[in-house]
Each structure stands twice: as structure tokens, then as C-alpha cells.
Amino acid sequence: MMMDLLRRFRPQSPSTEASGGTRLGPVWDFHCHLLPAVDDGLRSLEETRAAIAGLRALGYQGAVLTPHIYPGVYDNNPDQLRDVFRALRQEIEGEFRLHLAAEYFADATLFTAMEREDILYLELGSQKIVLVEFPTLMPTPEGVDVLLQLHRAGYQPVLAHVERYRYVQLEQSIWLPRLERSGAWLQCDIGSLAGQYGPHPQAFARALLDQALPMLWGTDLHRVAQLERYVEPGLAVLAKSGHHINAVLEALAA
Structure with a gap:
């Protein structure tokens, strides 16, 4: 069934290039759960290959893997994730470029x-990119403080799937300036554009896309079926x- 699903994917159309030949579609995925069997993402090497x-x-030509680090829920740590990542890279053997970061709660x-x-973190030139996730329904006191402290400590924080936080949706005039002042970049999920998480x-x-606010777009891929149903239309x-x-x-292409 998995192979049948993959056969239905179409190559990326020429519409992803601007008239001057500049590629508009992303070469790199930022924010996905391809690292097998470490969180709620892909469950096996077979699924990761698919x-x-x-x-x-x-x-896509590569991806930045962002497994969860969420104490009490996904008790991963950097050293453990690096070990799993090294094993995955050996299995993939250069057929798809991979970098490792994490999605911190x-x-x-x-x-x-x-x-x-x-x-x-993801090393991007002189920058150290750290992906951070907020609670979906209610803000926490630590949220913006985490972004501020990361920025002050020399990291570049990225707020994961900002479009999914209900309180940010409802109070955009408060939250968007607050996030800008924190120094964080915004990341959105591509599937959201196709209704993956609701209207x-x-x-x-x-x-947010109309305002060109998201610095990064990611698949936030957890299951192969998301690709055809949500990522492709997104x-x-x-x-x-x-x-x-x-x-x-x-x-990262270098």
C-alpha cells in the first residue's frame, strides 16, 4: 500500500520556478519527524525510506530532522538523537541530504x-537555529521567555507551526509584535495551507503567507500519507x- 501511494506522486511542476529561472519551491524541508522510532513520527526505517x-x-533534495525533546512526553536527549541520526545516515547513504536539529517544548x-x-541546533553559517514548540491551546509563562533567552544566548529561535496556536490566532495584534520583539523566526506547516489542522x-x-512573515515552511511530516493529502496541495x-x-x-546546499 505504501508503494502504491508513492507511485501517485507527481514530479514538481515547472510552476515552482519564477520567470527568471529562480526556484520558488523549497529544496530543504525544515521541521519533520523522519528520524524513526524516537517520537510520534515515522515508526520504522521502512517508513522513513518511503x-x-x-x-x-x-x-525536495534534503531535510532538517526535528525530533521532539519534550521532558515527560518524549524523553529524548541530544546525544541519543545524534546516535540514531548517525545510524540513519549510514542507511540512507547519501541519497537524500539530512541535517539534525530538534523540536523543543x-x-x-x-x-x-x-x-x-x-x-x-542546526548550524547555518554563523547561526545556531533552534526550533521551539508552544502549547496549542493556552500560552505558558515560559513561552516567550524561552525565545528571548535563546536569542540572548546566541541562538536563533524559530517558533514551530505558529498558525496552530489558538491564542495567537485570536490575538494576532498582540502576539505577532510580541514574537517579533523576541527575535524569533516564524515557521508554518505546509499542510496547514491545505486544511490539515482545520479552517x-x-x-x-x-x-501569514500573504504578509511574507514565515521565515521557514516545513512538512512537519509524521506519516507518509500526509505527503499526497496535504503537503502536495500546500x-x-x-x-x-x-x-x-x-x-x-x-x-545548507554547500
Whole structure:
């Protein structure tokens, strides 16, 4: 069944290029759960291989893996994740370029990790990119403070799937300036553009796209089936927008 699904993917269309030949579609996926059997993402090496095949069919050449680090829920740590990542890279053998970061839940444990300089980040030139997740329904006192402290400590925080936070949707005039002042980049899920998380995140994601606010777009891939059902139509929306998607990650191509 998995292979049948992959056969239905179409190669990326020429509409993902601007008239001057500049590629608009993303080469790199930022924010996905391809690392097998470490969180609620892909469950086996077979699923990871199938997901990579699907991503390649959609035009992707590489991905930044962001497994959860969420104490009490996904008790991962950087050293453990690096070990699993090294094993995965050996299995993939260069057929798809991979980098490792993490998706941190914004709580007090992240302050301790900063003090210990034990943060799993994406090295992007001189920047150290750290993906942070907020609670979906209600804000926490640590949330914005985590972003501020990461920025002050020399990291570049990225707020994961900002369009899915209900309180940000409802109070955009308060939250968007607050997030800007924190120094964080915004990341949105591509599937949100196609309704993966419902009409409110979809409308908010499209509004953020219209304002060119998200610095990064990711598949947030957990299951192979997401690619055809949500990521492919979401990429079509991005292609029509005319924005150069994930241009900041082009430094990873070297």
C-alpha cells in the first residue's frame, strides 16, 4: 500500500520556478519527524525510506530532522538523537541530504539546557537555529521567555507551526509584535495551507503567507500519507504565492 501511494506522486511542476529561472519551491524541508522510532513520527526505517522517496518526488533534495525533546512526553536527549541520526545516515547513504536539529517544548527545562550548553541546533553559517514548540491551546509563562533567552544566548529561535496556536490566532495584534520583539523566526506547516489542522489554522497560515512573515515552511511530516493529502496541495499554494520558500536554508546546499 505504501508503494502504491508513492507511485501517485507527481514530479514538481515547472510552476515552482519564477520567470527568471529562480526556484520558488523549497529544496530543504525544515521541521519533520523522519528520524524513526524516537517520537510520534515515522515508526520504522521502512517508513522513513518511503517518506524520503515521497519528498524527493515532490522536489525536495534534503531535510532538517526535528525530533521532539519534550521532558515527560518524549524523553529524548541530544546525544541519543545524534546516535540514531548517525545510524540513519549510514542507511540512507547519501541519497537524500539530512541535517539534525530538534523540536523543543518551551518549558523550564530548556533554560537548564541553555546553561549547560546542551542544545541540539542546526548550524547555518554563523547561526545556531533552534526550533521551539508552544502549547496549542493556552500560552505558558515560559513561552516567550524561552525565545528571548535563546536569542540572548546566541541562538536563533524559530517558533514551530505558529498558525496552530489558538491564542495567537485570536490575538494576532498582540502576539505577532510580541514574537517579533523576541527575535524569533516564524515557521508554518505546509499542510496547514491545505486544511490539515482545520479552517482556522488554514486561514491564519494563508494570511501569514500573504504578509511574507514565515521565515521557514516545513512538512512537519509524521506519516507518509500526509505527503499526497496535504503537503502536495500546500506546495501548490506556496508556488502560486511567488515567494522564494526557505531561501534562508540555501546555505545548507554547500
